[in-house]
Amino acid sequence: MGINQRIRAIVDVKCGGNQRSFASKLEYTPQYVAKLVKDGGSVGLEPISKILQVFSDIDARWLILGDREMIEPGVINEVKYFLHQNIQDMLKIEQYLPFMTDDELKEYRNAAAKFTAYNYNDQQLKRWVTLSEKNGR
Structure with missing residues (x-):
């Protein structure tokens, strides 16, 4: 699972799959979130940092590397x-x-x-x- 798929999983779990709600929580446009969840899309440090700030229970190692579980143990x-x-x-x-x-x-x-x-x-x-x-x- 790539980082785009992991971000999509966060959208599914934390926002019921609603990308618009996810965008609102992160103060991003829905179009930007669509790029983040698109397979092969580029994801920089800023959106990763923002996701981890807004959803503090997300395991950073899981988000970045795919290790461990999505939610911190x-x-x-x-x-x-x-x-x-x-x-x-x-x-x-x-x-x-x-x-x-x-x-x-x-x-x-x-x-x-x-x-x-x-x-x-x-x-x-x-x-x-x-x-x-x-x-x-």
Whole structure:
């Protein structure tokens, strides 16, 4: 994969394949971006530098040489960490689902659907634990 194809891959991943959106983010004309993504087109240091500034999670070595992965491993690992943390937090309170109010269940479902943290307070947890113990769980 040449540098033009790697830039095209960035357009696909970061802008949903929309070259006009990519051009806007880089403050380039769509015509200039079309030249950057055209196979065999010349790519200088300035557009490479600009791409790396605007899309800070792009691995520079991948963009320039094609080594490694497009997105820096540290960024991916950070996302995985937060995802796993949210899943663990959700699973910790899963046992209390039968004891949640309708509104709490709705918030839990929304958090689960969006892979975001479900925020609850100590008072809620205490109520769930009490209800759970009363019902033999």
